[in-house]
Structure formats: structure tokens, C-alpha cells
Amino acid sequence: MLCKINHTILKRCVLVLMMLSCAILLVGIRVNGYILDEDGKGIEGAYIRLGSRATRSLRDGSYKIEARGDSLQVSRLGYAKKSVKAKAGRLDVVLKSQPIVLPTVRVSQSYEPYFRAADMLSVPIDPDRHYYSTMDMLGEASGTLSQDTPLKGEHQNVELLGNLPRHTLVLLDGVPLNADGESFDFSLLDPQNIQSIQIIKNNASVYGGAAAIGGVVMITSKQPSKEADEYKTSLELGSFGYADLRLSLKGGWDWFFYRLALGMFNADNDFSFKPRPWWNQEKDGVRDNNAKQQNSFSLGLGASFKNLLLTLQSELEYYHRQLPGTINFLEVYRNAYLQGHDNRNRLNIESNWNWLNIRGQLWANRSKSLYDNTTAPMAVYKSKYEQQLDKAGVQLSLDKSQGLLRFNTTAAYTYSEYDNHNHIRPKDSIYVTENQGSISLKGGVDKELGDWNIASYLAGRRDFTEKDDLSSGRVELEIKHFGLLQTSFGGTWGTSFAFPSYFDLHWKGDSQAIGNPNLRSETSQGGQVWLDLSGLSYHLRVGAHINTVKDMIQWRQVQMFGNAWKPFNIGKVQLRNLELEGSWDAREWLNLKADALITDARDISNLPFKEAPKLMYTPRLKYGLKASVSHWNQNIWAKYIYRGEQFITPDNIAAPIEGYDLLDLGWETSFKVWKTTLNLHLKLQNVLNKRYEVYPYIPQPGRAVYFGAQIVF
Template sequence: MCFIIIHQRKMKSKLFFLALFLIIPSLVYCTFRTKISGQILSAETDVAIAHARIEIIKTEEIILADEKGNFSIDIEQDNEPFEIHISSIGYKDKHFVFEAGVRYAVIPLESEPIIIPGITIKSTQDNVLTLAQSNISVMLPENANNLEIAELIVRHPDIIVKENAMGEQSIQLHGHESRHVTLMLDGLKLNNPSMNSFHAIPIEQIDHIEVITGNASSAAGDAAMGGVINFVTKKPIHDFSQDILITTGSWNNYSANLQTNLTTGKIKNLINIFGHKATNDFIYCNPLEEKDIRRTNNDITEGSISSKSTFELSKDLSSTLSFLLYKAEKGIPGQTTDYMWFSHARAHALKLDLKEQVRIQVNEYSHDVMLSFQQAESRYRNKIENPFYTYDSENRSRIFDALWQFDHIIGSCSSRAKVGFRHENYTYYDHLVPTQSIDLKIRNNVFASYESLIPFSLFKSSISIIPSLRIDKLMNDDAFLSSHLTIEVPRGPDKFQLSISGGNSYTMPEFTSLFWKGDSRVQGNPNLKPEQSLGGKTSVEWTSKYFSMKASASYNRIEDLIYWYRSAMGVWKPENLTDAELYGFSGTATWEPFEIVSLSLSGSKIVPINKTGSSDHHNKYLPHKPLHKFGTEVTVSPFPLECSFSLNTIGKQYDNFSNTVVVNGYTTCDVGISYSSKLSDNLRLNAFVGVKNIFDESYETSRNIPAPGRNFQCSLKLILQ
């Protein structure tokens, strides 16, 4: 019995020392170890990146983030700072350092093009315009909570946004007027005779913007002599998310946006509600009166509701329904000929867009069938005692589009065929003088296009040839053939790309130019001919780890340009007055000398020359076209802050054909600082404070149209996932 007791005591002692042997190292181990964690998001959309690959630099161990982009790693404290390398398909690799004491971080990844033979993927969605990747530049709304559409697209070196006498914005693309630039929404044309279409799209709806500079009628048809701007909207996602954005700024400028991703059964829904109100009664220098005065009747109240719903019937069959309703009321501040502001002039706008798209994917074949309906109404009224300035007019237009698109990929070759129909009708009502109204006018267009990408090798170099052809047949009118050919050296491992392209385009006269009745002083011209162009472009692009650049040079010859002019009898009338040449160059360069520092430069120079030999204005500059644009932006991003400084210069422009009236160029500076923080596992906060035109530059985008001086903007965005 004693032996058993003694043996048990010895066993307990051994167990005790064994326990100490096991526990003490564990305690020591726990004492010198800790945990770091974080979440990986898309820098452009704030959407979680599922299953991103995370490599621990010191141990070469690899882990994967979960479906919501979250990860956690146990580390030894003496390993701080702690380095990881993150990669995910469709995004740039990122080297990230957890400094000593940092235990959690939200890590954004920037999207990066994926080059697959015959396919180019940029941003979160495929480009929908052309197979020639070198012809498209993609813009991402990286700080969309701080921008309007116009403020985003002017970052492109070839785009300038100007304001007209009605207080409405218009786009110039590499010197080409807005009527020569096709605006598209998800690949369908937006150009509308009744109103400015792009302003109705909420910036929060934009996934990315595709820009083609130069002749593009083979891709977009009518009105693409200067190029195409395609607004590609976000796709609904499966996970629930909700964004709330509130913005305020100078001159009683307030806006709010609510966006929700919601899945019901097999239907994914993206819903967006937007509202904006501003007085915009800024002070400007009036050179006619040589004093500072306040701009009045420049207010705006606008709002929209939009949705996008995707129903996946099967793996290879899906349907997407899109809806947009936009309504606005604004003041009309004045005329272009003088600084006369009207306190009673008002404009009203209403826009409705409906689109249904069905996609069928069968192996390497895909079919898209799209139906679209647009309705736009705008009304302009000025109630004033002076009958010369009194008006009450209304524009109405309805557009119906039907499109079938077929994409085919065989190995490294790909092709795209389209067949479509477009119906436009337009009516103008003059409520004061009904005899000056324009009765219902209709334009029907049937078109077919084909584009292919053919790769081959030449002297051990990969080269692609991308020919495209489109024929448009207008009912009761001529047929127009548009073509384009691109030869490019695709971007390979050395990140170098070179392309040469050329083509022709056309632009039909606007309804108002054809049929405007006006009065004895202003008349339309039903005998106008379409404007036509022929030109070419070459571009080069190179990318390295810390530096990237892209440069291009272009030439475009335009015949039968339409301009309004005053005859010897004092009557304003449009005519095919001018032949012209527009040539120039543009480029961008970005340098990232450090992980948190980025410097970008951009610029363009155009030479728009009148080439009408019989004109007194031969070899003079065309009017209303700024001759150059240069910009610089410096960004410093010590997480969680991002500080930016930008400097933008717009060159002079001439206001008449004889080049005797000059609108001076100008330079503006903007600064901003943003802050990002994760409040909880499902809630993130973005905040922004910025100052535009910090040096209070006084300038005009068009003659006698004053631009705002120094102004402030603040925004707050909550993201719930």
C-alpha cells in the first residue's frame, strides 16, 4: 500500500514538472507573439476583394483572404515592422508594411488591365467599344465622393468642359465640338437633341469611363468625328452593401446620394438615389462695369433615381434591366454677348432612360440583345417686360434603340459583329409664337458593323491588326460607310505598346440647324450636308514598376464644317462654311518614387486651322477652341490620409474667325485631403475636405461666361457591407 502511495506521489511530481515544461514555453511564446489583421478592398469601388493572395515576406508563407477580404496573421513581436505582399487577378500587386504597433489596416488595391490574347479587361468590367485596346483610355472615379462627372472627365488630357450662356456644360474632345463627340451609356448612344445627357448620370453609378480620341464612327456611328466617351455603370453585386454620401460646398451647395446593393433570390439589384441643390451665386469681376458683382439666377435643383437589376437564369444566360429618371430646374443666368443676367429666366429638364439587355454565353460565343428607350424634355422660359428677351419654348425627343451584338473568340483571334436600329424623333414648341414651332421630325437609321482582331508574329514580335467597318443607312437619305484600321504591338511582359490607326467618320446636321424657324433674325437651313472627316493617330505607351507614360499624335481633316453666321442682311443662318484641319499631340506620365508619393503630368496641344481656300479666314485658327491644356498633380498618401495638390492650365482661344477677339487662358490650383477609416467589421468611413481655385483666379471658359472663384467642398461617406 505504501509503495502504491509513494508511486502515485512520484507520478504527480512527474506530471507537475511535465505541465510546467509544457506551459512555461507556451506562456513565453504568447508573451512574444501578437496578431495583425486587415481587410483588402478595391481602391476604385471600396468593394472587398475575396481570396486575395497574401505572402509573408520573411517566412514565404502564403495565406488567402476570406470572402470579405479579411485576413489575420500571428507574428512574433520582434519581427516588427512586418512585411507582406498582396496579389489578386485584375489588380496591381502591392507591398505593404505593418509598422511597429500597427495591428489593423485597410489595404486598397488598384485595378490593372489583364491582357489575354484577343481580350482586354480594364477596371472591373470589359470594355464595350472596340477590340483595339490601344485606342481606349480608361478613367476610374478613384475619389468619386468628391467629384461631379465634369470634374472627373476633365482629368483626361484631351477633354475640356465649357459652359454656355444657358449655364449648361458642354464637352470638347481634342478640339472637337460637343456635336462631334458621341456620348454613350454602357455602349448605347446618349446624344440627345433636347438636353445635355451626361449631367444626368450620378457619379456614384460610374464604374469607369472609356474614351476614344479621334475618328470613331466605325464604333459608334453618327457624331463620332472627335471621339467617344462611354460611361460604364457599376454592376450589382451579390453581397449586401449600402453607401451614404453627403456633400456640402460654397454658395449653398448641398448634395446627398444613397446607393444600395441588395439580392432577392436570383436577382441582384443596385439602387441609387441622388439629390442636389445649389445657389451658385458667386462673385466675379465684370470687365464691362469694371467692378465685382454677384452672379444671380444661377441656382439648380436636381435629383435622380436609378436602378440596375441582373437576373441570372443560368450560368450562360442573364438579363439586366436598367432604369434612370432625372429631373432638374435651374436658373438661366444670361446671354453670351453681354453680362446681362435675367432674374426670371428658368430651365426645366426631364429625362427617362430604360434599357434591357439579355446575354447568352455559349463556350467562346456570346450574344447580347439590347433594347433601349430614352425620353427627354426641356423647357426654357423668361418672363420679362422687354419683349426682345421674352421666350417660352420646349424641346421634346424620344429615341428607341435595338442592338444585337455577337462576340466570338477562337484562340488568340476575336471578332465582334453588330446589327442595330435607331429611331429618333424631335419636336420644338414655341408657346409664345406657335408659327415658329418645329413639327415632329423623324430620323431612322439601320446599321451593321464588323470588327476583328488578328494577331501574328513579325520578326519575333507580336503584332495585331484590328480592322473595323460600319455602314449606316438613313431612311430616305444616303448610306454612310465608316472604316478604321489599327495596327498595334500589344502590351507584353516589357509593358510596351505601340499603335498606328486611321479612319473616317461623319456627323449628321442637328435638327435645330436644319429646321429652326426662329424669326426674321434667325433661320435654319434644311439643305445642310453631313460633316465628314478623315484622319489618323499614333500612340506609344510604356509602363515600369515606378513610372508609366503614354503619348499620342493625331491629325484630322474635316470637310463641310457647319457654323452659324450672320449674312449681309443681318440674318443668322447655319451653312457648311469651312474645311478644316485639327492636329496635335497629348500625353500623360506618372511617377511613383515612393510607396506613398505619386506625381502625374498631363497635357495636350491642338492646332485647329481653317483650310477653306476661298475664305478670308484661310489658315486662321478656328474659334472657341483652347489651344493647349496642361496639368500636374501630386498625391501623398500616408495611410489613412491622402493629400493632393493639382495645377491646371488652359490656353487661350479665339472668339471669331478673323482671330481678332481673344479669350485669355487661365491657371487654377486645387488642394484636398481625404481620410479613410474602418469603424467596425462592416462599416467604413471616408471623409474629404478640398479647396478649388485656391488662388481665386478670375477667368472665363467662354467669352463673357464667368467661372467661379475660390470655393470649398466637404464630403462624408459611410460604407456599410
């Protein structure tokens, strides 16, 4: 069971959800009837929409729907669309036949796979909202958490369900970005290049390999495609010396298309903080030496030939980041910086032969950086090293659908080369190469039974490395019921693994930290169950998760190594989560959302769960509330979040860091001037100017204001 939680907050959340559900059920009109052709025969599968709700007609053409709205809109391939005035009770609609004329076309969009993970959720990216970072987008999903400094250019990673950031596998167009044991820095991705984000929670190594203990974040970039030519330019200005300039364009011809994006930003990121009471310092301190600069370039090329699609995509980011230390050691790290570049390249080949979908991919990534802390006033931890990680791979995937059967197999090979050159002590430099292969299989059934749909899948994967051969698996079940109240319930159970990073294994670059070449890979197993309800204009989801991680790697300070930090496989950890999520379209112009995550994560290596110490830096309670008002061409939103207290020592003896809450406000508008569209956006961050810390002696910024404009030609 979960540990004792804040019952008052839970009772209020449940009460609010119940009140919302009851209120919603009392609103709207109920319409039922038949969708018929000109001969009076029922039409199956017609799409029916009333207000914000939609449904489809059954085999005999019957339908029923309940929602608020003035008109009932009906459409079906092969028939002319029709809109009729909505009224309560029986309403039959007759559609006129409209023959389909098929011109010669070429494929210009990536094919969808025949089936996907049963629990895959799409992040609800609002097309009317401007996103300042990729973490802004991920923040729309429940169960996600980022505890990094919320300023442009700062390192940003994400936790899923209380798991460590390095236990979240990130896939960009199917390519793993952090399977080598490190957390991924989302600040390197331009949100304007992202088309969609899907999340698979709980053990999911079968979908990408190492690091998926907490789940997978699957990012799909904007693909080059044959659409209308478009040119965009934007400028953003904000607090702490922030300025951002971007340009993008896309277009193409009959069979060839392209997309190009350029961007650059600068941010000083210097902000004030409250000194500790015992410092006897009257004025606020300043966290300076914190500037960030980044230039980005993205290019996408595509070509289509009948049922063959080719795409080539490349992204390049150059960055320079000043890295101040904790506020109790500012002079130890003053003038420290990190600079480098990241380059990602992918060539995709796709073909669909009706019964078989074939996808091939070649990719090559490079990450190179230089860290320098040799000019600090207090040269206590002098360090200078340059590291480069090159990865290249090939992947082939086959999807087959036959009746109710679904099948997928994927084979991949990856070559890695890691070079860490120590400029101060060259003998401590590191050079490692690694070959890795994998093969995965997934099969199952997807069966429709009237208003019901049952999907069950079994997946397995085997990864081959020079050190370990690791297996992972997953069982999935989802049952859906379509109707006035759409219901989905199901569950998964799986196993996953994570490799120790090159840093964990081999680091010996300074007196603060020593690597451990004897580290073992982390393994895990766990599952989840969920219930999803969608009715009228509301959506509710409840999920329960459990995950047990063995041989978990943590850095510990040990006196026998000269008071240095060293990574160890500490033993066994268990995480239990209760996830709540709800949304309500209260009006056509008003949307309300709420989510909560209750996490109990403990080190159960030596004690039973109830007596075991809680994991460090894992808040027990997280919840958020959001309201969005859209009217005409205006969109105003407010977002409130709360993060609970968290412990800072393995034994939980030291006092935990207090929880904190934040309020953000935003406004967007859009209007056309001749053939040009002008978009304006404003964001007020940390409106209440809260002073808080996530980690000891690392303060977070106060109130900030950002404003931007975008012109679309």
C-alpha cells in the same frame, strides 16, 4: 507641322520627363529566376508582383522584374499563393499544387467582349478619391477639355483633342446618347452610378455611329450584381448655396439582384465678377438668377440563369435651371429658366457559349424640357418653347474568337421623334420623325509571339437614314512587348461622320437664330500614332493626331437674315495634335502625373494650313500637373491646370481671350466604426481665386469650398 508653340514650356516638359525616367531607372532591385512546380518544371503564366510592378512568367517559368519592395508575391490558378523575401539576383520560387474545386455558379457580371479598339484607354478613376461630378472623372484623362462653368448643375460637355463637344459621341452601356448632332450634358449623370469610363480618340464612328469625329466616351454604369448587401448615404455642402443629399443600396439573392440610388441637390450658384473698366462701376457685379436644382433616381435589376444574364436599368432626372445671359445683357434674360426631365431605360440580354458571345439590347430614352424667357425686364428676345426627343432602339451583337482570329458583327435599329412646340408662335413649331439602321463588321488577328503581341483589326460600318446613307471605317494596329520595360506602339486611321442637329436644321423660334434645312452631314478622316512605355513605377505616352473635317457646321451672324445667326457648312477644317502624358509612383505613398495637349486647328477652306485662320474657342496649349499623397487612411491631392488663349472670331482679327490657370486641392479620409465605414472629403476649388473668362462676357466663379460625409453600412 504644328504651328509655332511655346518652346520654353515644351523644353521644360521634355527635360522633366527625361529626368524622371533616368531617376526611376536608378531605383529598385532586379530579381530574376524561375517559377517551378513541385517536380521542378517551369510554370508558365504565374503572376509575380514586387512593390508596384508586376509581370508574368514565360513558357519555361523564367521571369525578371525590377522594382522597390520587400516581398515577392507569386500566384497561379491551380497553385497556392506564395510570398518570399525579395533579394537582388537569382530567386527561384516553388509553388505547391492546390486543386481547384468548382461550385455551381451563375453569371452575375456582364461578359467582356473578345476584343476592343486598339487605342482604347481607361480613365484612371482613383478609388480613394471622391468625385463631385462626371467631369471630375473625365478630367483624369489626357486630351480632354471642358470649357463650361465648373459649378454643380451647370451644363457640362467635353472636347476630345480640340474637337467640338458635339463631335464627342457618348455611349452609356453601349447606347448612344447624342448621335442626333447635339453635345451631351454630363451634368445629368450621377458620378456615383458610374463604374468605369473608356475613351477612344480620333475617328471612331465604327464603334457607335454619328458624332464620333473626335472620338467616343464609353461609360459603364454600376451593374446590379450578386454581392454583399450595402447601404450608403451621403451629404455635401459647399459654396454658392450648394447642398447635395444621396442614398444608395444594393443586394440580392441567389439568382436575383438589385441596385437603387436616389439623389437631390440645390445650388444658388450666384457669384461676384469684376466689371469692365469702361463701365465706371466701383463694386463687383453679381451673376445672379443662376440657381440649379436636380432630383435623380436610378434602378437596376438583374437575374442570371446558368450562362444567361438579364439586366434592366433605368435612370430619371428632374431639373430646374435658371439661365442668366451674358453680363452685358443681364436684364434681357433675367428670370429665364429651363426645366424638364431625362429618362433612360435599357434591357440587356447576354449569353456566352464558349466560342460565341451573344448580346442583345432594347432601349428607350426621353428628353423633355421647357424654356421660358417671357418675364425679363427688357423683353427684347422673348421666347417660350417646349421640346421633347424620344428615341428607341434595338441592337444585336455577336462576338466570336477562334484561335488567333477575332470577329464581331453588330446590327441596330433606332426610331426618333422630335417635337418642338413654340408657345408664342405656334406656326413655328417643329415635328420630325426619323428611322435609322446600321450594321457593322470588325475582324482581325491577335497573335502572341513570345514576349511580343501583335493585334491588327479592320472595321467597317454602314448607317442607313431617310436622308443619307453614310459609311465609316477604321484600320488599327498595335504591337506590344512584355518585359521589364513594357512597350506598346501602334496607330489607327479611320473615317467618321456627324448629323446636323434638329435645332440646326429646323429652328425658327426667335429673331436671333434661323435653322438651315439644307445642311449636309459632316464627314471626317484622320489617324493617330502612339508610343506607350511602362517601366518599374512609371508610365509615359506620346501620341500624334491629325483629323480633317469636311462640311463642318458653324453658326454665323449674317446681316441679310436681319442680323440673325444661321448655321452653314463652312468648308474644311483640319486639327493637328501632339499629346504627352506621364505618371510616376515616386514612393508607395506619392504619385505624380503630368499631361499636355498642343492643338493647331484651322479653317483650311480657302487658304493653306499655315496661312489659314485658327478655329474659335480652341486653345492652342493645355497642360496639367497633379500630385497625390496617400498614407494610412488619408489621401491628399493637388491639381494644377493651364488653358491657353483662344480666338473669338472666325477671322482671328479680334484680340483673343487670355489663357488662365487654376489650382484645386482635395483631401479624403476613411475609417471604420464597428460595422460602419465613414468617409469624409474636402475640396478647395480655384484656390488662387483667379478671375477669368472662357467666352466673352461670361465670367467664371472664384474660390469655392466643398465638404461632404458618406456613411456605408
